[in-house]
Every structure is written in structure tokens, then in C-alpha cells.
């Protein structure tokens with residue numbers, strides 16, 4: 107028995123090891139033979155005919171591009187890159203017998219000539235940040251072809267880095283894994299993985315960007331290669347972390363912080379900043395595979411209103427279409443889509459429709475009639491306008507043999523668009539008229555890995571080629587960017603069709619750069635506690651990978667949930683950017699009321715709180731847009747020096763001010779919470795804690811442990827059931843730090859149009875100080891040209907002080923009744939309300 111067990115163990119172990127690629131036998135790049143220098147780059151020519159180019163993009167950003175056994179190709183193209191021309195910063199190049207050193211203000215890149223090894227040092231301290239463990243490698247002999255999908259695609263390329271003894275790894279986008287990726291091994295190959303759980307890899311998205319963090323100092327590496335790629339953070343080596351891909355160039359960008367926030371900003375500059383979605387995208391959303399006919403959709407909306415539950419958006423899943431034909435409406439289930447969206451709009455509810463990449467393969471029958479001006483509403487049985495047009499213009503994907511590629515998806519036999527064709531993208535974008543004309547507010551892209559029912563991993567697509575700027579390149583190269591380009595076509599289409607509105611797109615699959623076009627959700631999760639617990643490391647990891655607008659099906663997608671799980675799930679998602687309850691077809695229902703009043707009441711409390719916190723959420727979302735720093739954060743993003751935060755998978759922060767520690771297991775009503783250094787206030791009781799330790803707190807089902815950082819001022823808005831129901835009259839709730847100080851700012855704009863990009867916004871900054879019982883509040887003159895309606899601003903301060911008078915700009919103001927301007931003191935809270943007249947003000951409390 108023992109030997110049998112040992113055998114089973116050994117075999118399992120071998121199987122696991124075999125999965126991880128062994129790169130140690132690969133050919134190493136040759137030593138440097140000569141080099142040339144240009145205004146922004148050094149190009150090394152190696153003894154084996156290889157070339158390496160190091161380009162200085164910014165003081166903290168160096169690009170490394172290697173071509174093996176041949177010169178660097180002239181074509182330099184990536185769908186991920188948003189910014190191609192950089193103002194070259196000051197840099198110098200020094201050479202010695204052994205090495206070349208390329209120095210910017212922040213990074214010292216040392217290139218050892220033989221063997222060719224690159225290391226990055228801090229230019230100020232000369233401390234090592236990251237170093238090659240061996241020269242860059244390529245699969246010259248084709249030893250790794252066994253794992254390759256398409257030998258024509260190219261050869262395996264890899265870079266190995268020294269693994270720090272204390273190094274932690276974060277990022278890689280959407281991974282069903284914990285926050286710290288150290289000792290992990292990951293693959294990127296966009297895959298439809300319904301019901302995935304922790305450890306499933308790859309799943310839907312590819313974001314080949316990671317952060318390394320050692321003792322508070324971070325660097326980032328973006329390996330911009332869309333082939334199936336591998337990342338290994340010391341999974342089977344004590345010395346080595348490595349990354350590689352089954353083709354293409356060894357092409358990576360090296361970012362130096364040491365602050366992670368700075369790296370994320372640079373990454374956003376390079377791959378694009380997330381534009382702001384409409385404000386209502388932060389509202390509560392409801393979805394269900396199976397919401398049909400139209401009366402059912404109206405029923406759900408009116409149920410929400412009847413029950414006084416906030417709701418901004420309802421999603422229509424694939425059931426709205428005519429025989430799953432994209433850009434059509436089902437004449438029986440949704441005969442009058444425009445009336446439906448108008449009806450819902452009266453209740454403040456917007457509609458989002460799902461759009462899959464699969465276009466039904468439907469050759470036109472000979473007796474088909476001419477199309478009407480609204481082909482989306484007409485019959486589709488004799489001819490289907492989308493197929494007809496795409497075929498006539500040759501926009502669909504082909505196999506290498508020249509035959510049309512016909513995968514099987516929801517409509518049955520289908521075709522996919524070649525989104526690498528610019529005209530095809532424009533055409534696809536224009537097709538969205540079929541939705542916008544009928545009042546649809548946003549688009550949900552699903553199945554865009556692209557999923558094919560013939561096989562989930564893309565075997566059936568291996569010989570599909572894409573135009574790719576005339577290169578006619580392989581599926582191996584293009585699969586991982588398919589969703590990025592589909593989302594781009596969608597975003598640009600919405601922008602063109604409705605230029606005065608911000609596009610709102612949601613996608614399942616992605617490649618780096620997706621944040622320019624789309625938000626995301628984490629696909630087909632399970633209605634289980636394990637799946638819920640994965641939400642937090644997945645959201646925080648996505649945030650560290652350049653995707654700030656994230657969420658997961660609230661309550662879980664597959665399987666039957668229950669009231670407790672649904673409540674705990676809302677206690678995570680009520681602060682996630684994308685808060686949408688969604689459920690698979692034919693499974694037990696999951697709307698907030700499905701498990702009874704007790705649970706519904708708790709869910710209502712959290713949804714209402716989300717709407718009160720919208721000004722705070724929107725302010726942090728705008729920060730994500732501007733700086734690339736996400737709103738849903740792991741603690742380490744705010745406390746990078748604090749090693750206690752590096753493995754926290756069960757707490758998160760929103761912005762820098764709110765810390766949440768949800769319950770992620772059944773039957774638990776108390777938990778330990780780690781609070782970083784500083785002062786913290788229990789959001790519910792106002793009890794003050796000193797951080798830098800673990801505390802134990804109560805967490806009955808009604809309560810998610812939530813703490814406010816001392817030193818912050820939370821901007822709150824009115825309670826409401828949808829965005830725009832009430833005008834924003836901001837209240838600032840003050841939480842002073844140990845020194846009695848607190849600061850905050852509030853960002854606002856029209857919430858709908860792109861005018862914020864031209865300065866039509868308003869940023870209000872507030873400062874509070876309480877020194878020796880001398881309380882002062884200063885309100886800066888707001889920044890930006892956006893003008894809200896006449897309104898007041900309220901300050902709420904928890905204090906034991908009983909003021910004699912409150913002085914505004916030198917004049918004492920009146921004692922006020924509820925709702926009036928002036929001041930009052932009740933139950934330990936001092937309330938001060940002043941007119942918001944767009945001027946700077948100073949308030950003193952005596």
C-alpha cells in the first residue's frame with residue numbers, strides 16, 4: 107500500500123513537473139561583438155548573429171528587444187501599446203572592457219558583454235533591482251516543439267531572472283490564484299473555462315505584466331508578446347524566475363518604481379489609460395441568462411423599484427437575439443426593443459446587451475428579400491444581414507487553405523471577424539447602431555477568447571490566419587489579442603455612433619491594453635465560498651495589472667447559492683467597480699430577494715451604502731483613469747513597506763481610505779483583521795484603533811468589518827436608487843489622524859459626456875485640522891470648469907467639543923436646524939453646512 111501511494115505520488119509529481127517547461131537546455135544568445143548607439147537606443151550585435159536593442163523611453167522605463175540569430179526585424183508593432191513616441195530623457199552610455207552601462211536619472215542598465223547578461227540597478231544607490239540569471243534564450247533546435255501549437259509560428263524565446271530570496275510577485279492580470287504569485291507558474295492562452303476554481307490556468311485573459319517586490323522596492327516587467335506565454339516565479343527553482351513565449355520576439359519593458367503606484371502610472375502611459383465610463387456604470391447592475399421575454403425584464407426592474415432596491419442597469423444575455431444572431435432582436439421575445447428601453451429609462455434603468463463574436467453562418471437563400479433600414483428587427487430566416495455584409499466584404503477569418511473558418515458557437519455554425527482588419531473593425535463598430543437606435547446603453551462582449559464549442563483550447567483554430575497588417579499571421583500569434591481588437595471595434599463604434607456619450611463596454615477575454623476600450627468581469631465563477639474568496643486576490647491582482655474596472659458575478663454564476671453566501675458576496679462586491687448579480691440559465695434564482703426578507707434587507711443596506719459612497723468611489727475611479735492606480739487595492743499598494751500586507755488575500759482597500767475585511771466562509775461571525783500602521787476608525791461604531799497589528803472584530807451577517815483611515819475625509823452623497831435620481835449635495839465626514847489632521851478631495855463631472863477630458867470637471871479639496879481644540883476647515887476654490895446646481899456642502903465631525911461659535915471667513919454663522927445652513931451639535935457629531943459657491947472658504951470653530 108505504502109509503495110503504491112509513493113508511486114502515485116511520484117507519478118503525480120512527475121506529471122506536474124512535466125507541465126512546467128524546462129528552459130535550461132535552450133540555446134543562449136551569443137556575446138556582444140559590437141554595438142551602435144542612436145539618440146534613444148543601443149543596439150548590440152552578437153557573435154551568433156543575434157541582435158539586442160535597449161531603448162530609453164523614460165528615466166524609469168527601458169525597453170529590451172532581442173532577435174535571435176538574425177537582426178531585429180523592421181516591423182515593430184503591438185496592439186497593446188498606446189504611446190509609441192517618448193521624449194527621450196537624459197542618458198549616458200559608458201563602456202568598459204567587460205560591459206556597457208546605460209544610465210538614466212533612475213536606472214543603471216549594465217550589459218555584461220560575455221556572456222551577455224543584463225542587470226538593472228538603482229541609479230542613485232547602485233543597488234541591484236533585477237538581473238539576468240543566464241543569457242536570453244531561444245529554442246534553436248526545436249526541443250520544445252512538443253508544446254507548440256503551430257511550428258510555423260516561430261520558436262520558443264525566454265528570459266531568466268535571478269529569483270530574490272525575499273522577492274514577491276504580483277500581477278499577470280486575471281489569474282485564479284492568490285495575490286502573491288511567488289512559487290507559482292502560469293500560462294497565458296485565452297480560454298473559456300466555465301466553473302473554474304483556484305489553480306485553474308490559463309483562464310480568459312492575457313496580461314503579461316508583473317511586479318517584483320523586495321523589501322518595499324518594486325520593478326515591473328511587461329513582456330509584450332501575444333503568443334502563448336509562460337511565467338514562472340520560482341515554481342521549480344530556488345534561483346530562477348523566467349518568462350517565455352512560443353514564438354515572436356523577446357520583447358519586454360522594464361519599469362522601475364521603487365513605488366508600485368509609479369510603475370502603474372508608467373504602465374498606463376505605455377498601454378493606455380482607462381477612459382472614464384459613465385457614472386451609472388458604478389450603479390448596481392442585474393443580469394440573468396434567461397431574462398426573456400421583455401415582460402420578464404420589466405418585471406425584474408419593477409420588482410427592484412417595488413422593493414426599494416437600487417438598480418441602474420439590466421443586462422440582456424443571448425436570449426434577446428433572433429436565433430443567437432448578433433445585431434438582431436428576437437421578434438417574439440423582444441418585438442419592440444425601443445419601447446422596452448424607454449419604459450425602463452423612465453425608472454432610471456439602462457439596458458446592456460451581450461454581443462458574441464460568433465456570426466451565424468447563413469448563406470443567403472435565393473428568395474431572400476431586400477433589407478429594410480432596420481434589418482435588426484426584420485426576419486432573418488432567409489438572409490442575415492450581418493453574415494451577408496461580412497461575407498461580401500471578406501471580413502471573416504479564413505484557414506490557411508483559404509476556406510472560411512467555421513467554428514460552432516451559440517448560433518451553431520458561425521464565422522468570426524478578422525478584427526486585425528481596420529475596415530472590419532469599423533464595420534463591426536457601425537453595426538452597433540442596431541442596439542443604440544433601440545436605446546441600448548452599453549455592450550457586453552462574451553465568448554471572445556474566442557471560444558469554440560468544437561474545443562475550448564483553440565485546437566480547431568490553429569490554422570486560422572489573421573490579416574495582421576499584411577503579415578497574414580497565425581492563430582498562435584493572434585488568439586490572445588482577438589478580444590482586445592473586438593473590444594476596440596466595439597468601443598470605437600460606440601464612440602463614433604454617439605460621440606457625446608462615453609462608451610461602456612464589458613469584456614470577458616483580453617490582452618494588455620484592454621483598459622483603453624473595456625471594463626471586465628471574471629467570467630463563469632461558482633456559487634461557492636471558495637469562488638467568493640477568490641474575488642479579492644483576483645480583483646486586487648487585476649488592479650495591479652492595469653485593469654481598474656473589475657467585478658465578478660455577485661453570488662457566483664454556476665450552481666445553487668443561498669442567502670448567506672449572497673449577502674457575503676454583496677459585502678465584497680458592493681465596493682467593486684462592477685457590481686452585477688448574474689446567474690446561469692435554469693439554475694436557482696439569485697436576485698437580492700430570492701432567499702427571503704432577512705437577507706434582502708441586509709443586501710439593501712449595502713446597495714444603499716454603495717450609492718452613498720458613490721462620490722468617494724467616483725473620485726477614486728477618476729484617480730485610476732488619470733494615474734493608473736486602481737480603486738480596488740491590495741493593502742500593499744498603500745503600504746508597500748509593510749511586509750505584513752504582501753500575502754493578505756482576505757482584505758482590500760478602496761482608494762487609500764477604506765479598508766474592508768469581508769467574511770469568506772459560512773457560519774463565521776467574527777474574524778481577525780490586520781490594520782496597517784496609523785489610526786483607524788470602525789466605520790460602523792466609530793471606535794478608534796491603533797494599527798500595526800491584528801485585531802479581532804465581530805462580523806455578524808449584517809456587518810462587514812470596515813475601517814476608515816485616520817487622516818481621511820469621506821465624501822458622501824445622498825441615498826438613492828439610481829444615478830441621477832438626486833443631485834449630489836456632498837457631505838464630508840472627517841476622520842482625523844493622530845495629529846488631528848485630515849484631507850480629502852471630491853471629483854465630479856457630468857457623468858456622461860467626454861467633456862471631462864477638456865477640463866469640464868470639478869475637484870474640491872478639503873483640509874481639516876484640530877490642534878489644541880482649535881478646529882479649522884479649509885475648502886479650496888474648486889478646480890475645473892464643471893458647475894453643479896446651487897447647493898450646500900456639509901461637514902460632519904465627531905468631537906466631544908461643544909463649540910461656542912463657528913466662524914466662516916471671519917463671520918460667525920448661525921446655529922442651524924436640520925437641513926438648514928449653519929451649524930449644530932448632536933449626539934457627538936458637529937455638523938456644519940455652508941453654501942458651495944465655487945469660492946475658497948475657511949471655517950474656524952471656537
Ligand code: MIG
Pocket residue numbers: 394395423424460552553614629630688689690
Ligand atoms: O457559453 O451567454 O460567461 O456570463 O451568461 C456560455 C451565456 C456563454 C458565458 C458567460 C455568461 C453568460 C453565458 N455565456
